[in-house]
Amino acid sequence: MQEQEAEVKTLETAEEAVQEGVASESSEPTTGATELDTLKAEYEQLKAERDQLVDRLARLQAEFENARKRAEREKQEYRDFAVGNVVEQFLPVIDNFELALKATGSADQLRSGVELIVKQMEEILRQLQVQPVAAVGQEFDPRHHEALGTVEREDLPDQHVAEEVRRGYKLRERLIRPALVRVASNPKQTSE
Numbered sequence: 001m002q003e004q005e006a007e008v009k010t011l012e013t014a015e016e017a018v019q020e021g022v023a024s025e026s027s028e029p030t031t032g033a034t035e036l037d038t039l040k041a042e043y044e045q046l047k048a049e050r051d052q053l054v055d056r057l058a059r060l061q062a063e064f065e066n067a068r069k070r071a072e073r074e075k076q077e078y079r080d081f082a083v084g085n086v087v088e089q090f091l092p093v094i095d096n097f098e099l100a101l102k103a104t105g106s107a108d109q110l111r112s113g114v115e116l117i118v119k120q121m122e123e124i125l126r127q128l129q130v131q132p133v134a135a136v137g138q139e140f141d142p143r144h145h146e147a148l149g150t151v152e153r154e155d156l157p158d159q160h161v162a163e164e165v166r167r168g169y170k171l172r173e174r175l176i177r178p179a180l181v182r183v184a185s186n187p188k189q190t191s192e
Contacts, residue, residue, distance in 0.1 A: 086128065089124045089127070089128070090121075090124060092120070093117060093120055093121050093124065096113075096116075096117045096120065097117060099113075100113045100114060100117065125169070128171075129171060129172055130169050130170070130171050130176065131169065131170055132167050132168065132169055132179075133145070133167070133168030133169060133170055133175070133178065133179045135161045135164040135167070135168065135179040135181050136161050136162070136163065136164050136181075137156070137160060137161065138160065138161050139157075139159060139160050139161075140159050140160060140161055140181070140183045143175070143178075144168060144170075144175060144178055144179060145161060145168070145178055145179050145180075145181045145183075146168075146178040146179065146180050146181065147181060147182070147183050148165055148180050148181060148182050149182050149183075150182065150183050150184070150185040151163065151182045151183070151184055151185065152184075152185050152186075152187060153184040153185070153186060154186055154187070154188055156184040156186060157184070157186060158184065158185060158186040159183060159184070160183070160184050161179075161181045161182075161183060161184070162181075162182050162183060162184040163181060163182040164179055164180070164181050165180040165181060165182065166179065166180035167179055168180070
């Protein structure tokens with residue numbers, strides 16, 4: 001863009017020089033006139049090339065802007081489509097929760113119904129390749145676990161997960177949410 005502006009300024013300077021040359025050389029009719037005609041023709045050619053380049057630049061900028069907007073729009077449409085597919089899979093789960101809320105059965109019946117809904121949700125997550133983060137009994141890993149506190153336990157090795165307060169999940173290998181855990185503190189191992 002700066003190169004084109006410099007070229008435009010050069011052409012304008014050349015135009016002014018040609019016009020000054022026309023004014024000063026108008027007294028020499030023969031050699032000056034042919035030279036002047038040559039300069040005018042060259043000037044007109046350069047001016048036409050400049051106008052063509054400026055027009056081409058404007059068109060390329062417009063094409064680039066349109067391509068950028070189109071890519072952004074397609075990206076948003078893809079996100080909406082992906083979210084729509086996930087939401088569609090969870091709608092039956094919401095329906096089942098609403099049925100459970102309307103149910104008039106005993107607490108055990110309600111509990112077994114909610115357990116079935118949880119299994120349904122776990123199946124949907126499995127289909128979406130979302131897996132729970134392994135926690136209880138595993139060695140504490142700050143990349144996958146978030147420590148809520150420690151618990152003295154002699155039945156587990158030191159710095160292993162004793163309790164899972166909230167389950168963590170990962171999508172393939174990417175962590176979505178760390179597991180919220182309590183870590184075992186084994187006094188027998190720490191004193192050794």
